[in-house]
Amino acid sequence: IIKAYAKMLKFSQILEFFATREWNIVNDNVYNLWNRLNDEDKNLFPFNMDIIDCKQYVQGICLGIKLYVMKETLDNAEADKKRYQRLMKIHYAVKYTFMLILLIIFYQVIRLSLGVYGLIFA
Numbered sequence: 001i002i003k004a005y006a007k008m009l010k011f012s013q014i015l016e017f018f019a020t021r022e023w024n025i026v027n028d029n030v031y032n033l034w035n036r037l038n039d040e041d042k043n044l045f046p047f048n049m050d051i052i053d054c055k056q057y058v059q060g061i062c063l064g065i066k067l068y069v070m071k072e073t074l075d076n077a078e079a080d081k082k083r084y085q086r087l088m089k090i091h092y093a094v095k096y097t098f099m100l101i102l103l104i105i106f107y108q109v110i111r112l113s114l115g116v117y118g119l120i121f122a
Contacts, residue, residue, distance in 0.1 A: 007070050014069075 012019075027049065034048055042048070066072050 011065070011069055 030047070030049060034042070037045070063074075067074070
């Protein structure tokens with residue numbers, strides 16, 4: 001676990017510069033170029049920004065990070081996915097159990113305070 005933490009720490013330090021700043025990227029030139037191309041060139045050079053599937057793009061980025069930055073293999077991808085799902089189930093079980101306990105405590109406090117209020121003003 002220490003090795004994984006060291007990798008995550010190194011990775012977060014590498015990405016800190018890019019993740020903690022606001023980036024405004026203007027791509028008007030790309031749109032202008034795309035609009036100037038004829039249909040044949042559009043088929044030959046497909047770079048239309050409107051048809052990019054962001055979910056697939058981010059999945060590719062995550063896969064690249066796992067392979068090339070964290071130097072991990074894809075051999076255990078299915079096991080990693082099952083482990084992640086198990087950890088998420090545990091997370092939600094603990095979270096909702098804690099919320100239920102807080103709700104029960106809140107209910108008991110309200111019930112006791114109404115009982116004391118009734119004794120005082122009865």
